[in-house]
Amino acid sequence: MSKNMIMAGLAVFVLAVLSPFWFNLITTTQAAPKPELLGKAAEAKKCVLDKYEMRAEHMYLLDVWRDSVVRNGDRKYTGTNGETFNMSLSTGENSCLGCHEDKAKFCDSCHDYASVSPYCWDCHTNPKEIK
Ligand code: HEC
Ligand code: HEC
Numbered sequence: 001m002s003k004n005m006i007m008a009g010l011a012v013f014v015l016a017v018l019s020p021f022w023f024n025l026i027t028t029t030q031a032a033p034k035p036e037l038l039g040k041a042a043e044a045k046k047c048v049l050d051k052y053e054m055r056a057e058h059m060y061l062l063d064v065w066r067d068s069v070v071r072n073g074d075r076k077y078t079g080t081n082g083e084t085f086n087m088s089l090s091t092g093e094n095s096c097l098g099c100h101e102d103k104a105k106f107c108d109s110c111h112d113y114a115s116v117s118p119y120c121w122d123c124h125t126n127p128k129e130i131k
């Protein structure tokens with residue numbers, strides 16, 4: 001076999017091995033979405049905790065909320081800004097979806113981008129879908 005044939009074969013091999021990388025480069029250049037603050041959240045200005053804490057820790061906060069409600073029957077939570085929140089995913093004024101009224105444009109847009117799909121909605125409801 002000639003040296004050129006071997007080099008060409010090698011080049012094809014390298015391209016093929018790296019194909020997932022090329023594919024990612026082409027398909028994931030889309031920018032991260034900016035979660036939209038809509039409805040009541042647009043007026044509220046503040047979340048339960050500081051924005052960056054919420055971004056990083058909302059899943060753990062929701063676990064704390066669930067345990068508090070289900071195990072201790074306590075539904076009131078005092079946020080860092082001194083305001084009282086209703087420890088609920090989707091029921092009532094000061095719950096997550098009570099304030100972030102558009103689940104699709106807020107929670108889902110971010111989760112879709114990050115490829116997470118919380119299983120919570122197997123049981124919990126999105127008030128907007130009921131209406
Ligand atoms: C009373 C209204 C209100 C409630 C209740 C509320 N939020 Fe927020 N949330 C906001 C506002 C306003 C912001 C933007 C805060 C800022 O810019 O400082 C925000 C920010 C966030 C962010 C960060 C978004 C970003 O741009 O990175 C996440 C995540 C979030 N909220 C999730 C939740 C979850 C989960 C709950 C329930 C545990 C919840 N929020 C309850 C009003 C609310
Ligand atoms: C700024 C982007 C962003 C926004 C806005 C956001 N999330 Fe998340 N969420 C994430 C990311 C990223 C993860 C995955 C984190 C991880 O796996 O460590 C996550 C994980 C979760 C989880 C845990 C899922 C699991 O299977 O472990 C829950 C529950 C959750 N989010 C609820 C919500 C709710 C409810 C809202 C809207 C009120 C919301 N999130 C808004 C980015 C966001």
Ligand code: HEC
Pocket residue numbers: 062063065066069070087088089090091118119120121122123124
């Ligand atoms: C198998 C069904 C099921 C799934 C899945 C589920 N929950 Fe729940 N959850 C419940 C039930 C039942 C209650 C009790 C309702 C009550 O007392 O108001 C509850 C209560 C809660 C509460 C307090 C009450 C309220 O109105 O929200 C929170 C917060 C909560 N769950 C968060 C979550 C989160 C976050 C997820 C996903 C990571 C999740 N749950 C997944 C069934 C479920």
